[in-house]
Amino acid sequence: MGRKPNDSEPTRCATMILLVMGLFSCTVVYIFMSAVMRPTGNSAVERLAADDAEFGSGGGGGGVEGGGCCNGIESFELWGAAVKWGSDFKVKSSKECCEACKDMCTGNHGPCLCDTWVFCGDEKACGDKFGECWLKKQKDTLSPDKMDEGDKSMWTSGIVFGKGEGIVALETEFGAIHVKLLPECSPHSVFNILELLRFRHCAGCQFFRAETRGQVWDARGDHIKDASFGPPYGLLQGTLGAEGIPFETVPSEFCPEIRRGSVAWVGSGPEFFISLANHQEWKNAYTVFGYVLPEDLKIVEKIAQLPTKSDIWTGVNVTILENPVPLNVRRIKSSNDDLNLSR
CATH class of the missing domain: 2.40.100.10 (Cyclophilin-like)
Structure with missing residues (x-):
């Protein structure tokens, strides 16, 4: 004699089927909403950064030719919040100071940790500040804060633009x-x-x-x-x-x-x-x-x-x-x- 079907079995099967269908529906909705809401990678900023990267910026820009640039302006001091104090960091040349700033600007996206460097390279004028390399950060890289300008300044300064900046x-x-x-x-x-x-x-x-x-x-x-x-x-x-x-x-x-x-x-x-x-x-x-x-x-x-x-x-x-x-x-x-x- 066959066993009488348990009345609770169909109920459990139906519940499992509904649960699977619910999970499937949620998955489909999630995938759809993710596709709609996810950044496409073609925003104006992203496209600018991508074009910028193609030309090799973040280290001088201008393609391969500009990658080795590290120049500043003599008798010119840029102000800004210090990210590395010159009193604790001395180098031999303005180029070395510039390179130290650029080393903090190697990310593929976003602003540089350092966008301004200030170097004291005149041994007579600088005195005990000779060789100081101040690495700084501007509030606005397109409007850098100038401190001193003219023949009396003993500093040499420069700025660095990261990808998507400048x-x-x-x-x-x-x-x-x-x-x-x-x-x-x-x-x-x-x-x-x-x-x-x-x-x-x-x-x-x-x-x-x-x-x-x-x-x-x-x-x-x-x-x-x-x-x-x-x-x-x-x-x-x-x-x-x-x-x-x-x-x-x-x-x-x-x-x-x-x-x-x-x-x-x-x-x-x-x-x-x-x-x-x-x-x-x-x-x-x-x-x-x-x-x-x-x-x-x-x-x-x-x-x-x-x-x-x-x-x-x-x-x-x-x-x-x-x-x-x-x-x-x-x-x-x-x-x-x-x-x-x-x-």
């Missing part, structure tokens, strides 16, 4: 061109740019010369074999000489080979250019103070293709914009809401 925008009607600054390479130049950030407008700042790559350079900026070296010259030229804002002419600083995306002065400024090509033929002739983040080169290309007219400058055939493009130098902030790269 990026300013050249705003135009065609969009914002984001430029990573290179303070370790061209400190005088960068402080000129930081000075412009203090002002709301940059009246008179504009792009006025535009030349495509033509049939001389390919899309990567490499020179085409057996082609001439211009014209056209593959560049966008303008001025950062703003009306009513004094501009200090800059000394020759970081003069690497000009690469596609390099931002450099014409002479001692305030005229500058953005290169759309790799110009090995220019033989390290121009001070580079920044580079355009890769995704914004399309905006530079767009402006370079605007209507132009021919002219001759000191015997050189050039093309100038029929209608100059005004620009403004603006700081960017670190939150997604403060960035709009589509502008």
Whole structure:
């Protein structure tokens, strides 16, 4: 005789089935919500940091060429909260002091633990402070706190920008061109740019010369074999000489080979250019103070293709914009809401 089925067995099975279905439903909902709420990795800040990393910043920037830079400004002291006291930390040179700061700025994301270094290298003037290396942290890296400036200061100072930091925008009607600054390479130049950030407008700042790559350079900026070296010259030229804002002419600083995306002065400024090509033929002739983040080169290309007219400058055939493009130098902030790269 078969055993009579237990009335409680179906109940237990039904309960188990409902429990499994519930767990499955929760898992599906969790996976869906995680996919919706998880950062995509394409936020404005993340894309800026990624482009920045591609060009090798956080140790001088500007690609391989700028990686070894460690320059500062003599007779100039930057203030800030000390993260390493110079009275307890002495080194042999300003470069060694700079490198110590950069060593605290090796992370892939976020601000550096040290963004300012101050060194006393004049044995006579420094006295018992000779060799002191103060490592500091600014409240605002785009507006560093200056203590002393001029011939009487015995200090040499410099700043360091980490990945995603030290990026300013050249705003135009065609969009914002984001430029990573290179303070370790061209400190005088960068402080000129930081000075412009203090002002709301940059009246008179504009792009006025535009030349495509033509049939001389390919899309990567490499020179085409057996082609001439211009014209056209593959560049966008303008001025950062703003009306009513004094501009200090800059000394020759970081003069690497000009690469596609390099931002450099014409002479001692305030005229500058953005290169759309790799110009090995220019033989390290121009001070580079920044580079355009890769995704914004399309905006530079767009402006370079605007209507132009021919002219001759000191015997050189050039093309100038029929209608100059005004620009403004603006700081960017670190939150997604403060960035709009589509502008």
